[in-house]
Amino acid sequence: MSRTFSLAAALLWAAVSASAQTLPDDVSSFPWVLDGGTIAATVRAGDMVYVGGDFSAVAPRSRVIGPFGVFDAATAELRAADPSLTGQVRAIVDDGAGGWILSLGHRLVRIDSAGRQIPWAPQPTGSGFFEMRALARDGGRLFIGGSFAEFAGQSRGRLAVVD
Numbered sequence: 313m314s315r316t317f318s319l320a321a322a323l324l325w326a327a328v329s330a331s332a333q334t335l336p337d338d339v340s341s342f343p344w345v346l347d348g349g350t351i352a353a354t355v356r357a358g359d360m361v362y363v364g365g366d367f368s369a370v371a372p373r374s375r376v377i378g379p380f381g382v383f384d385a386a387t388a389e390l391r392a393a394d395p396s397l398t399g400q401v402r403a404i405v406d407d408g409a410g411g412w413i414l415s416l417g418h419r420l421v422r423i424d425s426a427g428r429q430i431p432w433a434p435q436p437t438g439s440g441f442f443e444m445r446a447l448a449r450d451g452g453r454l455f456i457g458g459s460f461a462e463f464a465g466q467s468r469g470r471l472a473v474v475d
Contacts, residue, residue, distance in 0.1 A: 344370060344371070344372060345370070345371060345376050346367040346369070346370055347367060347368045347369040347370075347371065348367055348368055349365055349366040349367030349368060350365050350366055350367065351363055351364070351365040351367070352364055352365040352366065353365065376395050377390065377393035377394075377395055378393060378394055378395040378396065378397040378398070379397055379398070379399060379400060379401045379416070380393065380394065380397055380401050380404070380412075380414055380423065381393040381427075382412075382427065391427075392423070392425065392426055392427030393427045394423060394427045394428060394429055396429070397414075397416065397421065397429070398416070399416035399417055399418075399419075400416065400417055401414050401415065401416060402415040402416070402417050402443060402444060402445045403415040403444065403445060403446050403447040404447065405447040405448060405449045405454070406449065407422060407449070408449060408451075408452070410424070410425035411423050411424040411425050411430070413432070413447060413449075413454065415443075415444040415445065415446075415447055415456075415458070417443045417444070418436065418442060418443055418444070419435055419436075419444075420432055420434065420435060420444065420456070433464075434454075434463065434464045434472075434474045435463075435464065436458070436460040436462060436463050436472075437462045437463065437464065437465050442458060442459050442460035442461070443458050443459050443460075444456050444457070444458035444460065445457060445458050445459075446458065452475055453473055453474070453475055454473065454474050454475075455471065455472075455473050456471070456472045456473070456474070457470060457471050458470060460472070
């Protein structure tokens with residue numbers, strides 16, 4: 313969590329907590345978060361703290377779903393999410409077992425049907441910057457495309473297949 317993000321959460325937490333005199337350094341458990349941007353101005357007036365800036369939204373932490381969510385197509389109800397995920401999802405494919413495999417740019421993450429991360433071993437290896445931007449599944453095989461030269465310790469030129 314960025315320092316700006318943490319500061320905003322701390323300020324908003326102070327606004328709703330009458331007993332808050334000082335704030336701890338670790339504000340990761342506070343109930344409010346910002347959706348991007350920075351705080352440009354804050355003013356405390358009585359028991360209220362006003363926060364403004366170029367962020368796009370403020371939300372209760374309990375409603376933040378992270379960069380991936382599963383929604384019911386008919387009702388738009390949120391079915392699964394993992395707010396602990398960080399990064400930008402580049403590609404999604406079903407895992408064939410009710411869950412999903414996500415490319416978060418430089419790493420793969422497997423999510424079960426309830427939205428929880430489950431252990432997933434194959435990853436790009438080697439040095440330098442790389443991304444995975446395409447995923448496709450054919451039966452038990454997963455095809456991974458991106459800008460990597462090695463995958464799971466083996467030389468691969470932008471395409472890897474794992475079982």
